[in-house]
Amino acid sequence: MSNVVVLDNGGGLIKAGFGGDRDPVAVVPNCLGRPSSSKKWLAADQLLAADFEIAAVSIRRPFDRGYLINPDLQKEIWDRVIGSLLRTDPSTSSLLLVEPLFNPPAIQRATDELVFEDLGFQSLFVADAPSLVHLYEASRWTADGLAAMAQCSLVVDCGFSFTHTAPVVQNFTLNYGVRRLDLGGKALTNYLKELVSYRSINLMDETLIIDDAKEKLCFVSLDVPKDLHLARKPGRDNPFRCTYVLPDGITNTRGFVKDIDEARRFLYLPDGSSTTPGVQAVDSQEDAGPAGDRKRVDMNKSEFDLTNERFLVPEMIFCPADLGMNQAGLAECIIKAVHACHPYLHPVLFESIILTGGSTLFPRFAERLERELRPLVRDDYRVKITCQKDPIKGVWRGGSLLASSPDFESMCVTKSEYEELGSARCRRRFFH
Incomplete structure (x- = not known):
């Protein structure tokens, strides 16, 4: 040892x-x-x-x-x-x-x-953190023969307290190029607390419960206006509605998602952006009958529904201005970090973006980031985002x-x- x-x-x-x-x-x-x-x-x-x-x-x-x-x-x-x-x-x-x-x-x-x-x-x-992430990924790149990319990368670290976009060259973080976004997992949890407490049950003191609900149910939207429209639909027609059951202290001490298939319906929407290839769309009639009755919301139990909160919470990272915060979104932070470096580094940095940190685990995070970045980057530059297998x-x-x-x-x-x-x-x- x-x-x-x-x-x-x-x-x-x-x-x-x-x-x-x-x-x-x-x-x-x-x-x-x-x-x-x-x-x-x-x-x-x-x-x-x-x-x-x-x-x-x-x-x-x-x-x-x-x-x-x-x-x-x-x-x-x-x-x-x-x-x-x-x-x-x-x-x-x-x-x-x-x-x-x-x-x-x-x-x-x-x-x-x-x-x-x-x-x-x-x-x-x-x-x-950025230099260590670069070191680990560079060792994998070099093994694959990608020596040029292994020399520098742009590390996007979305952690608990804040988000950093940091250029790294030969295992040294270029401090003058680092840009910080004062948003991380803690801020997202607090925002979800406020939304749930305002709309259903007061859970402002239940940090661990809201953390669990956020990690299991939230995702990044690829088209916010469209998803907001879908979220207004009632009942089973709403593809985002799901129920989280609070602990009762007896048989359930940690809380859980009531119907995991219901919670994953958003993945299978017919918009060509499914993150789970090969999975068929969920039949809207599948919960009819006794099984469906069992999964309906029981008003005698402590539980709450989430709909548009599921994608509005991670949206903070991409559009903090929508919430009244005077900060640039993640894509703009990346652009500023790259442009702070020598122009010779720009194409390589855009081609070697590495995502790390627990907040990057939201489904569709990388795909949304690439969609936001592509219009801001020169057409002759390639944008490539690497997601770590275990960003935590x-x-x-x-x-x-x-x-x-x-x-x-x-x-x-x-x-x-x-x-x-x-x-x-x-x-x-x-x-x-």
Whole structure:
């Protein structure tokens, strides 16, 4: 087993494991949670236990707006992850830590104190997400003989707190080209909370439930005006209507989609854009009879319907101005990021766009992005978007690859160097 701990410390999820491994040992929430029936705060894997009821859970996060603001709370979570899940001793291990881009110096100092003084790691290397995603994908491209593309890429990281579009050249993120969109999975969840609470049931305090409903039911629209028109149809004529059943605390502790076939009807609309080839359109009469009666909404149960909310929530990333936000959409952010670079890089960057981060998992995300980009890019440039097979683990896998390289230890800052030189001088080694 490697003695390098790789920690992708995201605002929503922690991905933790050992350098050289294919997958992380743990992918767990980066927060503490306390059920209403308990006085004890639970962390990491405890929040994913099968008997953990996600209703009425109070949440405390060490991150706010993408940056670490509570090191003490972060230490409590790391203690659980490193001690109970990784089962390793920090005093005999090195740490590869993934930090947000443009991390303020005060937060860098607090992080270094946490790593070296509180946990006692023997050495530290700090990396940013775009360079690690590029490193992982470039290793696959080079194996396929695409050496030219492996030199640079444009990484689109749609995470929990915000979205970055970052040009990467030879494993270095070009900071002057990075563009940020202050929208991520957290903002989408909050927006869905507001829509559901206004239209049906007050769920403003049910973050985990709304997170689950968002991940299972939301998708990206390829034609918003057309889908809004379809969403006005009543009953079974509405292809987007579906029901989410809330936990009851007895037989159902986590919530679920009432009829998964109903929830997937949008995939089979006859518009030539089905994301599931070979699947026939759903018969509108299939739920007639006893089975259909069983799937109808029971007003005696706690459940809510979603229709146009399913595509209006992810629409925030593409058209934030529609919600009154004074920000460019994702396609425009990409254009600005590319145009900030040397013109010689433009055609290669447009041809090597990589999507990473949990918010890119919405169905049709890449297809919608390509449709938005194509009119904004020169006709003689090719637009190619690569979707990672597992965008939540993409950054971590790049870190695992880097941590397994022969030169990794020489790139780290040791505990003795930190004690002698201080945080600021040590950080210069990471070009931050």
